[in-house]
Amino acid sequence: MGEKELRRSLSVFPIGTVMKLTDLTARKIRYYEEQGLIHPERNEGNRRMYSLNDVDVLLEIKDYLTEGVNMAGIKRLYELKEHEKADRLKATQHVLTDDDVRRILRSEFQAVGGLDGDNPYQNFDGSHIFR
Template sequence: MPERSEGVFAISVAAEMASMQIQNLRVYERRGLVAPDRTSGGTRLYSEDDVDRLRRIGDLLAAGLNLAGIAAVFALEADNERLRAQVAKLRAKR
């Protein structure tokens, strides 16, 4: 069974799973919001984590955010996760 982060779904399957159009997935990739794996031939392969992220993009769009706002949310969430890990590491040293 593949890992959640391993690309296994073609773009058409990922688009259907996330209830989006294929063109949107390409736009989100160009904007850096999702980074699917690529085969040696250049075919995009989306993971379960990628599909979850696409669904989150859809939710944030439905909430009224634009793509720049979504990118900012994702950056802030990544920073928050990194800082939480640092705090946990510091607390473990006590």
């Protein structure tokens, strides 16, 4: 991990700052953590401390949500990325970048025909997004 990624992973701001930065409620931010989408650290007082990466993820989650992807779908995307990350440590293979993931998501949407109304992903059950 380079120094740049290291800095982006430093947990530096409290939930109040993240709320302003992401325009999300504390309730939602903690909920996404429960869903395993972000992993803020805790300080001495049990307070959550978020990193720039966490904020980025939160912002991405907002985008996915407005695009009609539900929590199950979003979780798949991040699980997929984490698996790639794990694999990268074992074998020296290529990894899915954020852009790759976004590309995959877009093509999936186009293949299904649109972002509004009754697209299949609205009721995604967690097992067919990349069919």
